[in-house]
Amino acid sequence: MLPELTSAALSSGYYLLTLNGSVLAACVALICVYALTRRADTRRPPGPAPKALIGNLTDVPSGGNEWLGYAALARKYASDVVYFTVLGTHLLVINSFEAARDLLDKRGALYSDRPRLVMIKELMDWEWNLILMSYGKLFLAYRRTVQQEFQPTNVAELHHPVMTREVIAFLGRLLSTPDNLVEHLKHMAAAIIMMVTYGHQVESIHDTYVALAEAVREHAESRPGVEIVDMLPILKYLPAWFPGASFQREAAIARDLSFRMRTEPFKMVKERADAGRSVPCMATRLLSQDLQIPDGISQDDFVKNSCGVVYSAGADTTAAALRNFTLAMMVYPEVQKKAQAELDQVVGRDRLPTFEDRAQLPYVSKVVKESLRWKAVSPLGVPHATLDRDEYQGASIPKGTTVLANIYAILHDKSVYFSPDSFNPDRYSPSPGKPEGEPDPARAAFGFGRRICPGRFFAEDSLFLTIASMLHVFAISPPEGTTATKVYDSVKWSSGLVSHPTAFPFIITPRFDTAPSLVHAVQASC
Numbered sequence: 001m002l003p004e005l006t007s008a009a010l011s012s013g014y015y016l017l018t019l020n021g022s023v024l025a026a027c028v029a030l031i032c033v034y035a036l037t038r039r040a041d042t043r044r045p046p047g048p049a050p051k052a053l054i055g056n057l058t059d060v061p062s063g064g065n066e067w068l069g070y071a072a073l074a075r076k077y078a079s080d081v082v083y084f085t086v087l088g089t090h091l092l093v094i095n096s097f098e099a100a101r102d103l104l105d106k107r108g109a110l111y112s113d114r115p116r117l118v119m120i121k122e123l124m125d126w127e128w129n130l131i132l133m134s135y136g137k138l139f140l141a142y143r144r145t146v147q148q149e150f151q152p153t154n155v156a157e158l159h160h161p162v163m164t165r166e167v168i169a170f171l172g173r174l175l176s177t178p179d180n181l182v183e184h185l186k187h188m189a190a191a192i193i194m195m196v197t198y199g200h201q202v203e204s205i206h207d208t209y210v211a212l213a214e215a216v217r218e219h220a221e222s223r224p225g226v227e228i229v230d231m232l233p234i235l236k237y238l239p240a241w242f243p244g245a246s247f248q249r250e251a252a253i254a255r256d257l258s259f260r261m262r263t264e265p266f267k268m269v270k271e272r273a274d275a276g277r278s279v280p281c282m283a284t285r286l287l288s289q290d291l292q293i294p295d296g297i298s299q300d301d302f303v304k305n306s307c308g309v310v311y312s313a314g315a316d317t318t319a320a321a322l323r324n325f326t327l328a329m330m331v332y333p334e335v336q337k338k339a340q341a342e343l344d345q346v347v348g349r350d351r352l353p354t355f356e357d358r359a360q361l362p363y364v365s366k367v368v369k370e371s372l373r374w375k376a377v378s379p380l381g382v383p384h385a386t387l388d389r390d391e392y393q394g395a396s397i398p399k400g401t402t403v404l405a406n407i408y409a410i411l412h413d414k415s416v417y418f419s420p421d422s423f424n425p426d427r428y429s430p431s432p433g434k435p436e437g438e439p440d441p442a443r444a445a446f447g448f449g450r451r452i453c454p455g456r457f458f459a460e461d462s463l464f465l466t467i468a469s470m471l472h473v474f475a476i477s478p479p480e481g482t483t484a485t486k487v488y489d490s491v492k493w494s495s496g497l498v499s500h501p502t503a504f505p506f507i508i509t510p511r512f513d514t515a516p517s518l519v520h521a522v523q524a525s526c
């Protein structure tokens with residue numbers, strides 16, 4: 001559940017101005033910025049020529065599918081990195097595996113900061129959140145802690161039992177009300193995360209803590225773009241009553257929600273512990289450890305913030321990937337049938353798939369990979385920023401440059417993936433000229449370098465079990481009277497850190513007669 005500001009906002013670091021009483025101040029700033037940037041005559045990476053005053057403001061793709069716009073510019077300038085300058089700030093967009101590896105992986109020491117983002121980090125108080133946190137000692141401490149919790153052994157030992165229980169509950173709900181797939185996916189993703197993080201059982205999508213986390217997301221989503229304060233950080237000192245400072249009032253509401261979202265479930269964990277009713281979870285594990293916490297932050301705050309990031313990063317991303325998978329199964333029925341044949345052979349019809357079946361389900365595992373590649377969940381990733389100036393391919397990249405990895409373009413690069421728009425799990429099998437198959441999309445879908453997603457093993461495992469179970473129990477098809485192609489053509493993907501498909505119609509029915517009784521029997525034995 002990363003906040004879904006428009007990509008012209010958070011994902012690029014270039015912000016739509018919310019026009020208000022401060023326009024005059026903005027104009028003055030523009031002129032100053034222009035005067036400052038005019039003297040920059042250093043060679044920059046390829047990109048559109050900047051215009052007077054506004055630089056590349058009108059060249060930065062906006063209005064939807066920005067990842068395609070950036071990829072088109074990369075083709076136009078025959079370069080896998082494209083550079084823009086807007087109002088004195090710098091943006092570099094990476095469009096190939098090779099450049100992402102060169103810059104974000106190999107030069108991680110330089111490319112692992114996050115942009116400043118005055119409104120969301122400083123005024124809405126999201127600086128506590130590892131996803132947006134600036135690089136430094138505190139970041140490294142949080143990163144170590146979250147990474148440790150979600151490393152593969154922990155995921156297998158501590159999280160697999162929770163995933164198994166919640167996937168079975170999800171199948172039961174889907175049998176009862178198949179039309180509510182989207183709600184059930186959200187419920188399942190939230191339930192897994194809340195149990196793993198706080199030992200809290202989510203009984204309904206209206207759960208208090210889930211509702212709070214969703215309110216934070218909706219609040220961020222409803223914002224039209226980042227305010228003028230991102231361009232003129234000095235405005236952050238304006239009082240809320242000052243004309244044009246409505247951003248201060250919005251920030252106050254968001255700040256309160258963000259505080260409650262990470263404080264209230266943590267308080268519940270502490271109260272349960274005091275009452276001798278602790279439930280094993282990330283929060284209790286961290287509270288019982290001798291953590292290396294930097295000076296100036298209490299153990300409670302450190303644990304609270306480490307846990308608070310998990311829902312905000314993990315719930316929405318997983319649900320989006322599963323919606324893309326559902327669409328793909330409708331559009332590619334032959335893939336669905338092939339995966340189901342494998343499940344019939346390996347699992348049979350008397351039980352549900354488990355993690356232990358994974359090695360015997362290579363095709364289903366490839367469906368999981370392809371679901372991450374086909375429609376990248378985070379098409380432009382989370383913006384990195386440079387900590388110092390750098391040189392790449394003979395061009396200079398300034399300190400403080402916002403760096404976007406165009407994950408979508410990387411995963412749809414025709415020189416790497418044959419017919420990249422097709423959903424084809426067989427692409428990962430060895431073939432003449434590609435003895436190892438096409439590259440695992442996880443190498444890009446989860447980002448790069450020192451900021452690579454620490455939840456990737458957890459995400460891949462929960463996707464595997466959900467996808468294997470859905471394919472085993474259900475048949476997914478387009479509704480009568482329409483075709484999968486028509487459904488696909490009607491779908492749009494949202495901009496933002498997490499890209500969701502718009503609602504689409506589908507039919508989900510049990511795949512064999514005994515499927516419902518099988519699910520109910522397994523549920524009863526849990």
Ligand code: HEM
Nearest residue numbers: 130131313314317318377378382446447448451453455459
């Ligand atoms: C399909 C599911 C997921 C996808 C596609 C995904 C993708 C990403 C991407 C692209 C990034 C940015 C990496 C970068 O800056 O280069 C990221 C960061 C992050 N993800 Fe995930 N993620 C997923 C699930 C999860 C889950 C389940 C968790 C929690 C357990 C999680 C926790 C995080 C955190 C904490 C960060 C910030 C890391 C940092 O800034 O150092 N993600 N994720």
